[in-house]
Amino acid sequence: MISIQAEDVDIGALIAGAKRPGMGAIVVFDGIVRDDDIREMELEAYRDVAEKELGEIAAEAKAKFGLLSVDIVHRVGRLRVGENILVIVVGAAHRQEAYGGSRFIIERIKAGVPIWKKEIRRGGSTWVEGDHR
């Protein structure tokens, strides 16, 4: 499942759905809204392109790390502190590939997928430029 969506995601269900024959390890990355003096976060995506690029990153990670499953859900819209922003679930035969694939995917998303975050504070709001987590 590759999705850019406003709705939250059921991580437990994603994990259960990721299981495949031959799988021995699943690694989940969950990026959440951190309370750096912010009230809320607003996320915007160039949706068609971002979904296409997430799909390409997933395919590349599968090939490179021999992953048996990849799910990526990226939220958009207004999120409160503590809410899930991005959930990546990867499954592999062994933990080395699962960790490596997960890390590869998050770094690729941070580096290039057209999604933006705006931090909303009491005194105003600012677009985040580049990597902050």
Next chain:
Amino acid sequence: MISIQAEDVDIGALIAGAKRPGMGAIVVFDGIVRDDDIREMELEAYRDVAEKELGEIAAEAKAKFGLLSVDIVHRVGRLRVGENILVIVVGAAHRQEAYGGSRFIIERIKAGVPIWKKEIRRGGSTWVEGDHR
């Protein structure tokens, strides 16, 4: 939560419960029974010592990686292919610490915590010695 238990664990609930002020990233490792021609797996622990050691590993990982939360649940008893064996949930301000802490914990568990796995096959069963995932 540090636990050695026969019951399965609700990973979604563990993640929700792990969230803390200042947290920006959660990494979950889920080790599952892989179908290497096995029918079931039997897990045995030296329970008191294993729980104590898991607690020490969690504390060490928190200090070393600045983790904001650590949960470790290790199953014992009979498990079928695809079932969760070990779930590690770590939360940190940033993803680097979360991945680093997660990896540190799993490697330490594999290296030394007194828990054993027996693979049950049609033709017989064998104790796993050392690291196989």
Next chain:
Amino acid sequence: MKARVRFFARFRELLGAEVIAEPAPGTSFLTLIRDVTRGNGEGHDAVFDEGGAFREHVILMRNGKRIEATDAGETMIADGDEIAVFPPVSGG
């Protein structure tokens, strides 16, 4: 000839989410975006520097694929193109 120009994040706030432009054949990427941002001082200055070149951090796409800002003067718009102009990404 029609082309859709989309802006995101900070650029969207300054310039609007999208403009449907009707460039003449032979219009370059650079010229089209200059035309579309003309008359919006703050928006134009967010995208272009004093010399009229794209600011270093500006990212350009044509139909979902990156194009280099340095090629934008020689890249001609085709009918139906979707052009995107945005600041550095920060997803994840």
Next chain:
Amino acid sequence: MKARVRFFARFRELLGAEVIAEPAPGTSFLTLIRDVTRGNGEGHDAVFDEGGAFREHVILMRNGKRIEATDAGETMIADGDEIAVFPPVSGG
């Protein structure tokens, strides 16, 4: 004097989960485990080599803390000790 000797995994299958032993004062770790495994050929051979030393992969604990097999001959059992003998771990 009482001591509890626990076996795990493959050793448990061969030797039983635990033995409550009553060693004489001054009994070493090594002697206690030899005594407890005596008479169980397969179990004894899983833990000890032909020369009567602990096999290389055997792990020993006293009250939840590792002790080196090479120290087991000089380490004396105290009343109430919990001794554990097990093969390499494979959890996770």
